[in-house]
Amino acid sequence: MYRFLLSRQWVILTLIALLLMPVMVKLGYWQLHRHERRVANNHLISDNLRAKAVPVESLTRPGAVVPKRQLYRTVTATGRYDTAHEVVARQRTAGDGDSIGYHVITPLVLADGRSVLVNRGWIAAGTDLTKFPKIPAAPSGEVTVTGRLRPDETTAATGIRNRSGLPDRMIMLINSGLMAKDLPAAERPVGGYIELAATTPKPSGRQPQLIPEPDHSSIGMHMGYAIQWWLFTAMVPVGWVILVRRERRERLAARDAAAEDGAARPAAAAVASP
Template sequence: MYRVLLRPRWLLMLLVVALLVTLFIGLGNWQLSRLETRRAHNAIIEANIDGPPRPVADALTPDQPVEAKAEWQPITATGQYDTEHQLLVRYRPLEGEPGFEILTPLVTTDGSTLLVDRGWVPSGGSANEPSDVPEPPAGDVTVTGRLRLSERGSANQVHPETGQVRFIVVPRIAGWLGTPTYGGFLELTEQVPAAGDSPHLLPAPELDEGPHMGYALQWFLFALIAAVGVVLLAFDEANGGKLRERIRHNR
């Protein structure tokens, strides 16, 4: 009765469905792995973000990368801003509005440099330039903010000598500065003294899990539909198409 399924047309269909089911299950598992990564990231945020600020020299070592488990902890440092090496970070939308983030090196009292993301400004008349770049306070300033890991970006996306970068790749920027530089950067939340005209401070990270669970369930549902569908078609084919005939008759 089921010998009909050995015909080339059916063998090809079964192979295609098997590949699709495998693909859909793989995509579902990929979304679940992304969900676990997101949950682990959220756990780090929850564990670190509300702690007391630590002096940068106690938390970090110049020219050494920051461990992932240390990200988002509050850090404080005192020094003077190096405005000559200030950078604009391109393509940084905030709440749907295009803009830039302002990255200013802070030369700390121990002589090491800490990169400080002072916040966000909107784009101006051109997408290549911000509407305004507020100056940081002159003289000694104490900054507090969230520790961030160096971002990833290829060499052709990070050109600090132009005054703009696409990603905050700390080692690349540190090489351009030529000074001992802490391996992460600071996302500013407070500075003393405060500047009269300041960029918009970046909001704290959201702790949602994203759409990954929903996407995973969709892919698993597609796999189930494909598997059940081919089984029903095979059963009907082996029984002379009675199921299809009954469906047509009931219309």
């Protein structure tokens, strides 16, 4: 009664089941690896945020790419703000996750003449998106900033598409290489930028809204998804067996019904005979 497994329908169904199992196992491992990367990234960010602050010049230089191991590393920089070359990065979200505005990017000129871009925080966009917004004044004189080291933004890494023809002093990507074109030659910015956390001496007056620390506690649902894929994998052979047994039961029932019908016909014929 299992010869039906050789039928075209059952051969195709069995092949599909055999194909699905390794695919779902692989998808489970894909989610597991995403979970492991998320956990490792969270540990990296946590360690870098807690690490003792170091001068930004010790980790990067003009034209350098900030390596992933330095992501959100706590750094300091001492110098004077070059507000003449201050710009704003468009379409940035506030700490509430809803309000859209600008990030204020101001070069900080270091003692050796080089500069580092400082993201001083978020401001509201206002009503006229074609004009440079009114920005809270940066502290004057020499200051020491403490913040988180971030790599230069690129379209590939952020999904933000760079655009030309923007209003004056507006940018899409916070990128030291792109901004270097508009800075004095002596102010060659080091790679990456600082996400401001504190300023010494403490500035007076209103300042842009500081960007909150990144969330490094959530691990997402990747492990749960991995377990689900593996459970689905285990359900495939179970489901196949259930379908086979049901098909066999239905075929046996049909055979028995046919046999009973076949036996009933001669008896009925005999009764009907004179």
